[in-house]
Amino acid sequence: MDSPGLFVLLCLGVFDQAAASSVEEITWSYSGLIGQSEWSEYFPECGGTSQSPVDVITTQTRFDPSLSPVTPLGYSQHGNQPFTLYNNRHTAIIEMPEWMGLGGLPWLFTAVQLHLHWGNGGSNQRGSEHTINGMSADAELHVVHYNSELYPNMSAAMTQKDGLAVLGILIVTGEETNPGFNNILNYLSRIKHFGQKVFIPAFDIQSLLPEDLGRYYRYNGSLTTPPCYQSVIWTVFHERVQISKAQLLKLETILYSSKAEDPEKMLLQDNYRVTQALNQRVVFTSFSADSGKELSSGEVTAIVIGVMCGCVGLAVIVRFIVKTIRFLKVLHLETVVVNSSTSSWDVLHNNRPAPMPRINEPEKEKQKKQELVLNSSSAADRKDEPSPSCKSEP
Numbered sequence: 142m143d144s145p146g147l148f149v150l151l152c153l154g155v156f157d158q159a160a161a162s163s164v165e166e167i168t169w170s171y172s173g174l175i176g177q178s179e180w181s182e183y184f185p186e187c188g189g190t191s192q193s194p195v196d197v198i199t200t201q202t203r204f205d206p207s208l209s210p211v212t213p214l215g216y217s218q219h220g221n222q223p224f225t226l227y228n229n230r231h232t233a234i235i236e237m238p239e240w241m242g243l244g245g246l247p248w249l250f251t252a253v254q255l256h257l258h259w260g261n262g263g264s265n266q267r268g269s270e271h272t273i274n275g276m277s278a279d280a281e282l283h284v285v286h287y288n289s290e291l292y293p294n295m296s297a298a299m300t301q302k303d304g305l306a307v308l309g310i311l312i313v314t315g316e317e318t319n320p321g322f323n324n325i326l327n328y329l330s331r332i333k334h335f336g337q338k339v340f341i342p343a344f345d346i347q348s349l350l351p352e353d354l355g356r357y358y359r360y361n362g363s364l365t366t367p368p369c370y371q372s373v374i375w376t377v378f379h380e381r382v383q384i385s386k387a388q389l390l391k392l393e394t395i396l397y398s399s400k401a402e403d404p405e406k407m408l409l410q411d412n413y414r415v416t417q418a419l420n421q422r423v424v425f426t427s428f429s430a431d432s433g434k435e436l437s438s439g440e441v442t443a444i445v446i447g448v449m450c451g452c453v454g455l456a457v458i459v460r461f462i463v464k465t466i467r468f469l470k471v472l473h474l475e476t477v478v479v480n481s482s483t484s485s486w487d488v489l490h491n492n493r494p495a496p497m498p499r500i501n502e503p504e505k506e507k508q509k510k511q512e513l514v515l516n517s518s519s520a521a522d523r524k525d526e527p528s529p530s531c532k533s534e535p
């Protein structure tokens with residue numbers, strides 16, 4: 142092929158991309174041609190001042206006592222209707238039934254979908270979108286809802302302030318397998334490639350959440366993917382959820398962002414956005430900064446019991462010491478006595494009196510006397526038997 146032909150092809154390629162741009166179907170990615178740093182060229186809101194994710198610097202958060210626990214609604218009532226799981230080239234998504242929702246916010250929100258962000262299994266330990274004091278988690282789950290009190294549907298809500306509420310769940314690895322996450326992970330092999338979609342058995346979505354839904358970070362932010370609309374009320378839970386290393390590895394290595402028929406396979410990895418400037422925003426906390434230092438009733442009980450045990454232990458020790466001292470004093474006195482007597486023995490050992498048989502004699506006499514007494518008393522008893530006092534008894 143000659144160079145003019147190549148030129149035409151290149152022009153066609155550019156034209157294709159421009160055409161796609163006009164219909165907002167640009168194939169953005171995390172690190173490719175239209176990577177994170179280029180997003181804002183094609184999606185202006187990605188360059189906004191209220192973007193997500195953010196690094197939560199805990200010393201710069203502000204406690205808001207009015208923030209009550211968020212309440213998942215109907216997360217456990219799946220009604221045995223299968224869920225739809227699909228690969229959209231950027232992540233694995235589960236569509237959520239519209240009867241699921243979220244309470245505990247100023248409006249009622251309706252559930253839309255959940256999806257995950259992760260790393261590449263490398264040693265950098267990154268994968269979550271939100272970070273806490275600069276620390277990444279291994280992965281992050283997002284549960285997306287729209288404000289169904291103010292807006293008729295997701296597409297109307299997603300561009301509006303207070304239009305969306307997203308739950309952010311930080312995922313770390315540990316020893317134990319998390320059975321809740323297997324409800325997703327077990328089916329990833331069926332959506333390996335971009336565009337693939339399967340029905341999966343319904344499951345309790347609440348099993349993916351941390352137990353403590355009362356402690357979280359709250360801030361106003363955006364979608365973390367293009368078009369980055371700044372419409373999200375974010376709730377990032379303080380408690381992190383644990384999955385096993387094997388589960389994380391599966392998530393990190395099983396999916397492709399390429400289509401099944403694409404000759405060049407592209408692993409779907411590192412699908413997290415870097416943290417964005419907080420600018421003028423404040424991250425609020427539902428728990429006070431001191432609440433970590435505040436004591437729960439259990440801890441108070443533990444401390445009271447501990448102190449009591451300590452006091453009892455101390456009393457026992459003090460008593461033991463006092464007793465020991467007394468004992469030693471007595472021992473000391475006895476030793477003095479023994480020592481003095483020993484010395485007298487030593488001095489008088491020649492005149493030591495022989496064992497005296499005299500000691501036995503009085504004992505024998507005593508025994509004899511006792512026998513006599515017994516005999517006499519028994520004799521007296523016998524004499525007393527027919528006493529009138531006894532006869533008068535009946």
Ligand SMILES: *[C@@H]1O[C@H](CO)[C@@H](O)[C@H](O)[C@H]1NC(C)=O
Nearest residue numbers: 292293294295296297298299
């Ligand atoms: C969402 O609501 C808007 C406004 O009522 C409407 O124009 C649009 O068609 C709806 N979109 C969908 C997908 O239902």
Ligand SMILES: *[C@@H]1O[C@H](CO)[C@@H](O)[C@H](O)[C@H]1NC(C)=O
Nearest residue numbers: 302359360361422423424425
């Ligand atoms: C989010 O923005 C709204 C409207 O500007 C404001 O009332 C609210 O306090 C903000 N919430 C947070 C957590 O900053």
